[in-house]
Amino acid sequence: MAKHEPRRRAKFAADLFLELGAWGPQSMRIESALRDAIRSGRLGEGARLPSTRVLAAEIGVSRNSVVAAYSQLSAEGWIVGRRGGGTVVAVAPAQTLGEQAPPRPLRKAGVSFDFSPSEPNPGSFPRHEWLRALRRVLAQTPDASLGYGDPAGHADLRHELAVYLRRARGLAVAPENLVVTTGFSQGLSLLLRALAHNGVTKVAVEHPCVPGHRALIRRVGHELVLLDVDEHGARVAELAESGVGAVLLTPNRQHPLGVQLSPRRRASLLDWARTCGALVIENDYDGEFRYDGHRISPLQALDPSAVAYGGTIAKTLGAAARVGWLALPTSWMEPLITEKWYADLQTSVLEQLALTELLRSGAYDRHIRKMRGVHRQRRDLLLELLATKVPVLQPSGIAAGLSVVVEVCDIETEAAVLAAARDRGIALRGLSQGNYYERDAKAGIVIGYAAAPDHSYAAGVEALALVLAAAV
Amino acid sequence: MAKHEPRRRAKFAADLFLELGAWGPQSMRIESALRDAIRSGRLGEGARLPSTRVLAAEIGVSRNSVVAAYSQLSAEGWIVGRRGGGTVVAVAPAQTLGEQAPPRPLRKAGVSFDFSPSEPNPGSFPRHEWLRALRRVLAQTPDASLGYGDPAGHADLRHELAVYLRRARGLAVAPENLVVTTGFSQGLSLLLRALAHNGVTKVAVEHPCVPGHRALIRRVGHELVLLDVDEHGARVAELAESGVGAVLLTPNRQHPLGVQLSPRRRASLLDWARTCGALVIENDYDGEFRYDGHRISPLQALDPSAVAYGGTIAKTLGAAARVGWLALPTSWMEPLITEKWYADLQTSVLEQLALTELLRSGAYDRHIRKMRGVHRQRRDLLLELLATKVPVLQPSGIAAGLSVVVEVCDIETEAAVLAAARDRGIALRGLSQGNYYERDAKAGIVIGYAAAPDHSYAAGVEALALVLAAAV
Numbered sequence A, B: 001m002a003k004h005e006p007r008r009r010a011k012f013a014a015d016l017f018l019e020l021g022a023w024g025p026q027s028m029r030i031e032s033a034l035r036d037a038i039r040s041g042r043l044g045e046g047a048r049l050p051s052t053r054v055l056a057a058e059i060g061v062s063r064n065s066v067v068a069a070y071s072q073l074s075a076e077g078w079i080v081g082r083r084g085g086g087t088v089v090a091v092a093p094a095q096t097l098g099e100q101a102p103p104r105p106l107r108k109a110g111v112s113f114d115f116s117p118s119e120p121n122p123g124s125f126p127r128h129e130w131l132r133a134l135r136r137v138l139a140q141t142p143d144a145s146l147g148y149g150d151p152a153g154h155a156d157l158r159h160e161l162a163v164y165l166r167r168a169r170g171l172a173v174a175p176e177n178l179v180v181t182t183g184f185s186q187g188l189s190l191l192l193r194a195l196a197h198n199g200v201t202k203v204a205v206e207h208p209c210v211p212g213h214r215a216l217i218r219r220v221g222h223e224l225v226l227l228d229v230d231e232h233g234a235r236v237a238e239l240a241e242s243g244v245g246a247v248l249l250t251p252n253r254q255h256p257l258g259v260q261l262s263p264r265r266r267a268s269l270l271d272w273a274r275t276c277g278a279l280v281i282e283n284d285y286d287g288e289f290r291y292d293g294h295r296i297s298p299l300q301a302l303d304p305s306a307v308a309y310g311g312t313i314a315k316t317l318g319a320a321a322r323v324g325w326l327a328l329p330t331s332w333m334e335p336l337i338t339e340k341w342y343a344d345l346q347t348s349v350l351e352q353l354a355l356t357e358l359l360r361s362g363a364y365d366r367h368i369r370k371m372r373g374v375h376r377q378r379r380d381l382l383l384e385l386l387a388t389k390v391p392v393l394q395p396s397g398i399a400a401g402l403s404v405v406v407e408v409c410d411i412e413t414e415a416a417v418l419a420a421a422r423d424r425g426i427a428l429r430g431l432s433q434g435n436y437y438e439r440d441a442k443a444g445i446v447i448g449y450a451a452a453p454d455h456s457y458a459a460g461v462e463a464l465a466l467v468l469a470a471a472v
Helices: A002-011 A026-039 A052-059 A063-076 A127-140 A155-169 A184-197 A211-219 A263-276 A330-344 A349-361 A363-389 A411-423 A454-471 B002-011 B026-039 B052-059 B063-076 B127-140 B155-169 B184-197 B211-219 B263-276 B330-344 B349-361 B363-389 B411-423 B454-471
Strands: A079-081 A087-089 A178-181 A202-207 A223-230 A246-249 A279-283 A307-312 A324-327 A403-407 A444-448 B079-081 B087-089 B178-181 B202-207 B223-230 B246-249 B279-283 B307-312 B324-327 B403-407 B444-448
Touching: A026 A063, A052 A063, A063 A079, A127 A349, A127 A363, A127 B127, A155 A178, A155 A324, A155 A349, A155 A363, A178 A184, A178 A330, A184 A211, A184 A246, A184 A279, A184 A307, A184 A324, A184 A330, A184 B330, A202 A211, A211 A223, A211 B330, A246 A263, A263 A279, A330 B184, A330 B211, A330 B330, A349 A363, A349 B349, A363 A403, A363 A454, A411 A444, A411 A454, B026 B063, B052 B063, B063 B079, B127 B349, B127 B363, B155 B178, B155 B324, B155 B349, B155 B363, B178 B184, B178 B330, B184 B211, B184 B246, B184 B279, B184 B307, B184 B324, B184 B330, B202 B211, B211 B223, B246 B263, B263 B279, B349 B363, B363 B403, B363 B454, B411 B444, B411 B454
Parallel strands: A202 A223, A202 A246, A246 A279, A279 A307, B202 B223, B202 B246, B246 B279, B279 B307
Antiparallel strands: A079 A087, A178 A324, A307 A324, A403 A444, B079 B087, B178 B324, B307 B324, B403 B444
């Protein structure tokens, strides 16, 4: 049948599925299949049918049967012969399911000024650099790398990531201790499953934290222990009696409160982990963005044998491409590679290699450096306007990250601020309404300064300051 | 500090992480941090240090402290001043972890001729079309689409996929019933978890089948029921007494045996599913590739309310990019979207939109059509040589897919064939040694004709025919 392929393509613009029933004369089965295709909208009005000869060859029936079917359908008005040859569908389908115009991408309805925390401005995704990296990847990568590969990640990316994480983030990591994921979320999901498969049933998490993390921990089946956070970070002393096998932390900048885990607590956390053989999960979700003071070492560097460190490009480049990583103690490598294999076999090789190229060329460093400047300027503008217009508020967590938090006196005030903001088209998150807490919620506003497009940021900060000044 | 950023970049080619200890005089803390960076290899031999002024500003210490630290390190021989200004690292790091040349991509060691089943030739990935699609996506996609979006998938892709699946695969599906995944594997993993969360504890699968699917079903915690396969496909009558809540099938072309599920069994399978409210999981892993006879309708089209249909680009374009889909009964949409969100938030938007572009432009159809021709030619060559050189073998499952299977008389013969093939550098899979069966394994050889590069395929088939002729 290979020889009919080119002709069939010439007639049929696209690949048509035509199913013949199993019973009845050939011509009726063809009629019926075509009628169904037209009725269901798979063959739309004006669609061109293959010639009787081509269709007969294609479905392996006699040409006479096709001629008979076409003539019956034509008599019924489904199809019509065109001047100059060719047969086209004459009627619009009765139901047009799937034929309507494609829905537009979701937007945040009614939001003029976006201060959602921890979301980077999607407008800052480095489109040009990503395309250039991918062009190079597609030009240079050998065929053998484009199939199924190591579920732990492509060797080139693991190498470049190890070099980068050692140099820029201070990690103590070799390529052999890295698993490539599609983002921090996948990494956490894989870790929680691997822990469950290795007998852990109880996991601690900071309180407050992103509600999705608590939900995920429970979803995987773990009992959840909440660690309160004070001005020195999470109260890690509470781990001693907790019986947990792992703890999820944001030690470098607690999310959402913005405090740093104190050196003393870091040491006692790692002591605890070593003593009980527990795993510390370090979420370095925006560690690249520190503006004041010197950067601090990740926990992982202090004890690579006790810490699983997770990072992602979602906050540095954007969430449109999906690459993340876990730096793991050696003993956790096999369990995590297994989980990754069960989850999705491998992360996109093309996106892995595009990131490799960005790391290798220095474009990744340059982008982060540029964005650090952008974020710092945005933060400075926000802090300046808050200090001027709402001096009563004390923003905290300002030295790093992509958001600040301001405490307000009570939950009613928080609700009033959020309601007023909503009326002005300002997206914000509340410490209480945002479900960062499960109990004894503090009242406060989390202001993310990275999400808004460049052109509306300054106006957004003005509008936000007005709302806050009126409500607190 | 923003004003120092450009100068710092000028001196420091890349972003360096430098951690100062908390105690002791400033100059000693800087010394110690730099010494550690050199010793650990983060600052390699010849790496240029920033000027004392820039480093002082960067880490917020007095310039005198940096000058003192540099002079001490210089005295110790760690760093050296260069003629014409600038200071560079003088010594190679003691340990060079992470500094070795990047390991090369994994290759199948010792394989000259690759006949692994169900793996497409990675050399046929449409590099040019993918890049062109992505260029267009990056030029045209609004910023708002490049952030976090609908975990079910981008609306444009769901629309184009629905149109394609209806037209080319005969599915009865609307965009609202599609969830975008990263491949069939992820889709199956999400389905099995959603089933478990909805009270299903027992899942059936064809026997034989890919061993990874059995492992995944058990991994998620389900009890496994094996459905034997005969010449009419899986023996679905055994489902009646099994108590399973779902069954995973390859009805259009049983993998690895290649038989089709008979019309009668299709009907009784769907009757059973409707009666018990069970879910049929249809793995249409290579349904695009049918060479002889007319294509048959997916099960999903017969009853969209009882079937979850999974597909992927891994077999049509290749596994280097990761996009797949599930067509689901409406009642399963929310559970699956939830699982997808927990698993990884979303599939890469860039890869989703690149596929959308390929579907829209017709390039996806053209690629499949081209590959269908390539596969058919490869299959024909294989069948011809087998018929000529080893007429005693009866290849089956030849009408579709990317592999054929030949039964051999016993497990010893299978082992002999595989051993002889290995000696000749031929990768093959055995029905028995490949763990397709859990019990009562048949002996046979599964020959995948899609995996090998074009240039070595013909020679590979010759070599394979010789091995088979000698061993059976």
